[in-house]
Amino acid sequence: MDEKTLRVVTRAALEPLPGLLRDRGFTVVGPTIREAAIVYDEIESLADLPIGWTDEQGPGGYRLRRRSDEALFGYNVGPHSWKGRFHPSDVLLFQAQRNGRDVEFTAPPTESPPVALFGARACDLAAVAIQDRVFLGSASIDPIYATRRRGAFVVAVHCTQAGGTCFCESMRTGPRATRGFDLALTELLGAGEHRFLVENASERGAEIADRLASRPASSEDLAAARAGVERARTSMGRKLDTDGIRDLLYRHAESEVWDAVAHRCLSCTNCTMVCPTCFCTTVEDVSDLSREHAERRRLWDSCFTLGFTHLGSGSVRTSTSSRYRHWITHKLASWHDQFGSSGCVGCGRCITWCPVGIDITEEVGRLREAEGSRAP
Amino acid sequence: MLPVPYRVQRRRQESHDTFTLELSRSGSAPGLEFAPGQFNMLYAFGAGEVPISISGDPARPDVIAHTTRVVGGVTRVLSRLRRGGTVGLRGPFGNGWPLEQSRGRDVVIVAGGIGLAPLRALLYALTANRGRFARIALVYGARTPEDVLFGAELERWRTSADVEIAVTVDRATESWAGRVGVVTALLRRLSFDPANAVGMICGPEVMMRYAAAELLSRGVAPDSIFLSIERNMKCAVGHCGHCLFGPLFICRDGPVFPYERVETTLRVAEL
Amino acid sequence: MKDLEHLLREHPFASGLPSAALSLLVGCASNVQYEPGEYLFRTGEPADRFFILRHGEVAVEVYAAGRGRITIETAGEGDVLGWSWLVPPHRWLFDGRAITLTRAIALDGACLRAKCEANHDLGYELLKRVTHVMAERLTSARLQVLDLYGDGSGDVV
Secondary structure, eight states: OOGGGOEEEEHHHHTTHHHHHHHTTOEEEEEEEETTEEEEEEOSSGGGSOTTEEEEEETTEEEEEEOSSOOSSOSOOOSOOTHHHHSOSEEEEEEEEEETTEEEEEOOOOOOOOEEEEEEOHHHHHHHHHHHHHHHSSSSOOHHHHHHHTTOEEEEEOOSSOOTTOOHHHHTOOSSOOSSOSEEEEEEOSSSSSEEEEEEOSHHHHHHHTTSOOEEOOHHHHHHHHHHHHHHHHTOSOOOOOTTHHHHHHHTSSOHHHHHHHHHOOOOOHHHHHOSSOOOEEEEEEEOTTSSEEEEEEEEOOTTSGGGGEETTEESOOSHHHHHHHHHHIIIIIHHHHHSSOSOOOOOHHHHTOTTOOOHHHHHHHHHHHHHHHOO | OOOEEEEEEEEEEOSSSEEEEEEEESTTOOOOOOOTTOEEEEEETTTEEEEEEBOSOTTOTTSEEEEEEOOSHHHHHHHTOOTTOEEEEEEEESOOOOTGGGTTSEEEEEEEGGGHHHHHHHHHHHHHTGGGSSOEEEEEEESSGGGOOOHHHHHHHHHHSOEEEEEEESSOOTTOOSEESOHHHHHHHOOOOGGGEEEEEESOHHHHHHHHHHHHHHTOOGGGEEEEOOOOOSSSSSOSOTTEETTEEHHHHOSEEEHHHHHHHHHSTTO | OHHHHHHHHHSGGGTTOOHHHHHHHHHTEEEEEEOTTOEEEOTTSBOOEEEEEEESEEEEEEEETTTEEEEEEEEETTOEEOOTTTSTTOBOSSEEEESSOEEEEEEEHHHHHHHHHHOHHHHHHHHHHHHHHHHHHHHHHHHHHHTTTSOSSOOOO
């Protein structure tokens, strides 16, 4: 970051930003409150943001609470990530029409207006980069993802506070976003007026930033921004020791740790649904009553379901312990082999949204303990 | 991603639960080039899509044969198709058997049950260029004499293509004059040059583990033994996650793997 | 006799056997031949021999009323057939019937048992080899019981 190019925009001067994005053809999606949770949805203006709200998160717990200020981004990540925008949870793959003995297949229109992610956190941008590798990084490109992802504008927000289940520091994905954005905001509260440090990382980011009334950042502004990110860094609710983690998991393909976690795990699939990198899908084939028209839809799926590994002779992973092992081993170990990085970004969602509070960082800890107790 | 409509040219009942569909594109559309060992996703209208290996002759890309067993709803609908019916086809996917690597070497093929289907495509390719390979042997285990597939082809390859063929069944009927027992027992009796042999195995996982162990004990190198692994598949392009086998995507990295790459993964239950 | 010794030494069953032991083995060996349909042994008869198959196919069978002769396993060239000679009460538990013209080396079990009792080193060498044959048969039988090529419902014929 070149600190000389940073500018400061006041809370009032930030007001036009969603409109500027919309004027450029973007559908603006940002955090907003629905059913007592902060989710990502289309926003009209800054007023749609969860102004003055924060979230309290812990294993199996999530609560919104009023803040004592009017912060726009005074919370961490909710149950939604951006994956639903690019990798929809339910999408039509094709329609099939029978004409006598012929069958005609038609793909749905793939055009999709470009989206602007408003208020994307570092962990979630790391997750987008990971899903980019999954869906665009091999010889076969997912056309649905590619279409929706193309041209997306990103307004990042550097986290200045950490939640109870956050561990992006451990996964080296945050709390400061380092790439994958056009504009990045650091919200400055407390001393001085409510304002934002604005950093632009692309030409189109600069073009929009130029339209916001701003002043050059002072050394106080920069110090406050640095202090905010530092505060987030040092107050992570969780830690995960990633040292040698890939081999740690491979070594423990068979371990009593999996049986212990299976006693608590409900196989409910919540962790995989809220995970910003979990990408698994299934398909659903339906036909109408006349049997003349059929369609195939793609739906998010989860490796925690029994049917996930179904073969003619039955399912491969029938036990919950094998499914948890598969999930965490894929996330933290085999992901490295497949996509060159961890599949975990440390957002903590799987911990928060697990109904029984199973904590991925604790389970890795248990593996390390199991290993320690076995060492000579 | 979109299936291509293919017409059923011929449907053949291979055994009480196994059938072959021979598919062609309509009109003058080009055929489907494929490598033996690859698979297609076959879509039955409204019912769904299943991965099925190609069992036909790679030299005939205009007629794509799939041999499968009725094991669920989609294969049941496929089994009811008749000449002129339409299926959706996506493919071919995956890698194939190591034909190039087998040049000049003894090729030992071990098939179990429906596992013979993708190996039939291999046998077409091997026998089409018979001179490129040293000894070719097929050891094939079926459940009962009634379950033995492709009898006519096996006989033709035995008599006119210099392929050594040994068929065995798990359960014999009184009229069966052939061998009874498991494929590993036949492998033990087979004479070949282990130092210069390539093993290719397809069948139930347990059978493949024992067959690979037998080849290893005979002295075949672990990088010269190949297995075709089966897992659930939805997308066939490495995006749906269903076929993950340790770090491997069966659909994209396989389905054919050298034994050394899957040995440890095969040993862990429910992986 | 030279021929038999040569044939035995070539066979994996005798591989690594000290030459003194091999000579003892040869002393109990004879060449045999069976026409298709001929029995090598029958259930209940004294198991006084075992066979090293040199050529042909032998069905190991059991008769079941209503189902006829059921072949449990076939043995072929190179296989060692029979261990009842070593296990009391030394009686065959199945039928062994030649399917094709079968040539084999028959080893006299009574002769070998006596020599093994007198010479435990020889006994141990033979036991190791017979155990290996039994282990292979047991593994095969277990795999057959699994009904691997079935539809997974576990039904047995």
